[in-house]
Amino acid sequence: MRIDIEDLAVEVAGHRLVHDIALTAGSGRLIGLVGPNGSGKSTLLRCVYRALRPAAGTVRLDGDDLHAMTAKEGARLLAALPQEAAGTFDFTVAEVVAMGRLPHQHGSGRPGATDNGICARALDRVGAAHLAGRGFLSLSGGEKQRVLIARALAQEPQVLVLDEPTNHLDIAQQLEVLALVRDSRLTVLTALHDLNLAAVHCDELYVIDGGRIVASGPPHDVLTPDLLAEVFAVRAHRVRHPESGAVQLLFDRLPSPAPPVTSAAPAF
Amino acid sequence: MAPTTQAAPRAPSPHDGPGARPRRIPVPPLIAVAAVLLAGSVLCGVGLGASGLGWGEVLHYLGAGLTGGSLTPGEVSGYTIVWELRFPRALLAAVVGAGLSAIGVAVQALVRNALADPFVLGISSGAAVGANAVLLFGAAGALGVWALSASAFVCALLAMVLVYAAARTAHGLTPLRLVLTGTAMYYGFSAVTTLMVFSADHGEAARSAMMWLLGSLSGAGWASLPIAAFAVAAALAYLLLSAGRLNALAMGDETAAALGVDAARLRRELFVVAAAVTGAVVAVSGAIGFVGLMVPHITRMLVGSDHRKVLAVAPLLGAVLLVWVDILSRVLLAPVELPVGVLTAVIGVPCFVLLMRRRGYSFGGGA
Numbered sequence: 001m002r003i004d005i006e007d008l009a010v011e012v013a014g015h016r017l018v019h020d021i022a023l024t025a026g027s028g029r030l031i032g033l034v035g036p037n038g039s040g041k042s043t044l045l046r047c048v049y050r051a052l053r054p055a056a057g058t059v060r061l062d063g064d065d066l067h068a069m070t071a072k073e074g075a076r077l078l079a080a081l082p083q084e085a086a087g088t089f090d091f092t093v094a095e096v097v098a099m100g101r102l103p104h105q106h107g108s109g110r111p112g113a114t115d116n117g118i119c120a121r122a123l124d125r126v127g128a129a130h131l132a133g134r135g136f137l138s139l140s141g142g143e144k145q146r147v148l149i150a151r152a153l154a155q156e157p158q159v160l161v162l163d164e165p166t167n168h169l170d171i172a173q174q175l176e177v178l179a180l181v182r183d184s185r186l187t188v189l190t191a192l193h194d195l196n197l198a199a200v201h202c203d204e205l206y207v208i209d210g211g212r213i214v215a216s217g218p219p220h221d222v223l224t225p226d227l228l229a230e231v232f233a234v235r236a237h238r239v240r241h242p243e244s245g246a247v248q249l250l251f252d253r254l255p256s257p258a259p260p261v262t263s264a265a266p267a268f
Numbered sequence: 269m270a271p272t273t274q275a276a277p278r279a280p281s282p283h284d285g286p287g288a289r290p291r292r293i294p295v296p297p298l299i300a301v302a303a304v305l306l307a308g309s310v311l312c313g314v315g316l317g318a319s320g321l322g323w324g325e326v327l328h329y330l331g332a333g334l335t336g337g338s339l340t341p342g343e344v345s346g347y348t349i350v351w352e353l354r355f356p357r358a359l360l361a362a363v364v365g366a367g368l369s370a371i372g373v374a375v376q377a378l379v380r381n382a383l384a385d386p387f388v389l390g391i392s393s394g395a396a397v398g399a400n401a402v403l404l405f406g407a408a409g410a411l412g413v414w415a416l417s418a419s420a421f422v423c424a425l426l427a428m429v430l431v432y433a434a435a436r437t438a439h440g441l442t443p444l445r446l447v448l449t450g451t452a453m454y455y456g457f458s459a460v461t462t463l464m465v466f467s468a469d470h471g472e473a474a475r476s477a478m479m480w481l482l483g484s485l486s487g488a489g490w491a492s493l494p495i496a497a498f499a500v501a502a503a504l505a506y507l508l509l510s511a512g513r514l515n516a517l518a519m520g521d522e523t524a525a526a527l528g529v530d531a532a533r534l535r536r537e538l539f540v541v542a543a544a545v546t547g548a549v550v551a552v553s554g555a556i557g558f559v560g561l562m563v564p565h566i567t568r569m570l571v572g573s574d575h576r577k578v579l580a581v582a583p584l585l586g587a588v589l590l591v592w593v594d595i596l597s598r599v600l601l602a603p604v605e606l607p608v609g610v611l612t613a614v615i616g617v618p619c620f621v622l623l624m625r626r627r628g629y630s631f632g633g634g635a
Contacts, residue, residue: 049522049525049526050526051525051526070528071525071528074528075528080522080526082525082526084519084520088380089377089518089568089573091515091518095572096519099515100527102513102527102528103527155527161526
């Protein structure tokens with residue numbers, strides 16, 4: 001399923017945090033959203049998974065306006081892993097995954113045999129079937145992410161939105177999570193902190209800065225030293241991954257005094 | 269109360285701790301046992317009391333009341349005790365216990381806080397103002413026997429409007445603001461109540477005000493049953509239908525949104541339901557503490573956090589608890605009646621501590 005975001009603006013508490021966003025994700029593509037802290041990544045994604053309403057513009061899934069659908073209809077097409085503490089209630093893993101069936105249930109919606117089968121398969125796909133009886137709060141960070149991906153898969157969506165899914169994970173877990181996301185074969189929109197992971201795993205990158213998209217395209221074209229200096233304020237050297245050939249980056253601080261490219265700091 | 273011998277063999281994991289592999293009781297048998305227990309408890313509520321009626325007489329009068337049989341003149345006083353006093357009172361205790369427990373579950377999900385209970389929204393202390401106006405100053409006297417309940421309920425609804433208006437933001441009701449506003453209002457209303465008690469000119473009125481604040485079912489009769497029962501039944505039906513959405517809300521607003529649940533709307537609905545039922549229940553029983561706070565936790569220790577299970581079990585446990593608390597409050601120091609709120613704590617606290625220590629229970633992530 002294809003995502004088309006047009007002229008999107010999002011406001012939080014009266015402040016417009018994201019402006020004029022245009023983003024396209026072809027069906028089955030893995031699209032990365034990168035940018036410094038506070039650039040608007042999460043705000044944009046929160047609007048895409050309907051935690052926020054757009055102040056202007058549209059998010060379309062195969063041409064249909066996502067925010068014109070009911071919340072349930074939307075959740076049958078698009079699942080998300082928000083960046084959110086897991087809450088205070090000690091649900092079991094099986095119960096957490098079962099929540100993914102919520103958009104498909106009507107009325108009292110007791111999960112039936114079909115739902116249970118879908119949940120079991122989802123847990124199996126992320127290699128977490130053995131965790132089903134565990135308390136979610138007792139899991140490690142990597143296990144939690146796997147379970148949340150299973151919940152998203154149980155939603156049987158066409159689109160998956162992830163907000164920095166690799167945060168607080170060790171490197172093996174980070175690679176595992178991205179492999180699971182890739183294997184889902186869904187259209188994926190994910191914010192990522194680690195530019196090297198983004199460069200290897202994403203089909204396309206959108207760079208967001210100050211609430212606006214400042215560059216987009218294949219990682220190789222987007223992650224240029226100039227752009228990285230301007231947006232992330234670092235000096236970057238590009239190298240090739242010896243096996244995959246993907247672009248990888250080595251970072252240094254910008255030479256001091258930092259040339260103020262975008263900032264309007266007062267001169268001394 | 270809880271089987272403790274289900275230690276399943278498993279490999280130790282570095283993340284094992286309380287709640288790592290929670291032991292859970294299957295729900296259908298638990299419901300069946302609790303329902304039988306409730307029926308038995310209500311029967312005990314009808315049979316036990318200070319007047320020394322035998323079980324034979326009690327069952328006879330109960331049968332007469334249920335089937336509309338005839339009585340001899342000598343049986344009237346016993347019949348009145350059984351049918352007009354004890355039976356409606358036991359039923360009301362069950363309704364109030366069920367209502368407070370269900371609303372406790374709802375409010376804990378609403379504000380996502382383990383310390384929340386039906387009274388954290390400030391509604392009950394608003395109701396107390398209304399009740400005390402009647403008890404101390406004879407307000408709303410035109411309403412006769414309904415004055416106390418009506419006044420308490422109206423004040424509960426006024427408190428609800430006040431708390432809602434003060435707590436709401438552009439994003440709807442946020443958990444923290446709701447708790448803070450409710451707690452602030454609680455202190456405000458309590459101050460008004462205290463002032464009223466102090467300015468009342470006779471000690472007996474102050475005593476009945478105190479009794480009301482600690483909760484009592486001594487005013488129970490058939491008249492006080494229908495509204496409370498209807499409110500509790502309607503709320504239970506709504507909550508059971510919303511159990512899936514409550515699960516999503518408990519995971520956080522963002523997750524709820526991603527699962528197709530409008531958290532702001534759900535929170536509005538929950539607030540109104542909780543406030544209305546709290547008002548209806550408090551109006552007939554006073555502010556009975558502890559049940560709405562602890563029964564939800566006790567239930568989660570037994571069956572886990574899934575609201576489908578919790579909402580099916582908690583009302584039954586709460587009903588059983590309150591029926592017995594009411595029996596003890598009448599019998600222990602008869603003919604003096606103890607405030608129900610005192611006994612809920614005396615019975616409930618040891619139960620709670622015992623369960624918490626024996627079963628892995630984590631709420632709030634503190635494993």
